[in-house]
Amino acid sequence: MDSAQQQSNEYGQNVDRYDSFRTKMMRARDMYARQYSNANESIRYLQELLKQPPFEKVEYGAIVVTDKQRFCLSIGAGKFMVEYNEGTPEEFFAISAQVPIYQAMQGKRVGDAFTFNGIKQTIIEVF
Numbered sequence: 001m002d003s004a005q006q007q008s009n010e011y012g013q014n015v016d017r018y019d020s021f022r023t024k025m026m027r028a029r030d031m032y033a034r035q036y037s038n039a040n041e042s043i044r045y046l047q048e049l050l051k052q053p054p055f056e057k058v059e060y061g062a063i064v065v066t067d068k069q070r071f072c073l074s075i076g077a078g079k080f081m082v083e084y085n086e087g088t089p090e091e092f093f094a095i096s097a098q099v100p101i102y103q104a105m106q107g108k109r110v111g112d113a114f115t116f117n118g119i120k121q122t123i124i125e126v127f
Helices: 002-011 020-050 100-105
Strands: 063-066 070-073 078-085 088-095 113-116 119-126
Touching: 070 100, 100 113
Parallel strands: 070 088
Antiparallel strands: 063 070, 063 119, 078 088, 113 119
């Protein structure tokens, strides 16, 4: 944001009302400001989830381990690695409540199974 604003300021006065370079820099600054705001909102939301007690069933905020995959039911942040079992890094997926796999597993408990995209998964842990 700062870089785009600085480039726009250094460019000088508008040449005409259709000054495309300045407009481009202002749009870039606004885009970065929106991304920054969204990232801060996601961080605040994740911090609130950390304050939740352990979960007994699959619901928003829980960590779910199946026999095939591991999920963090929070925000849609994609894949990340965590030292989970005996210090070896393992793949987890941060997913939001809007994704279909969340809908398939919602409300299930340890030992329950669900099918998504033709693949059956059994829930091993929920916390």
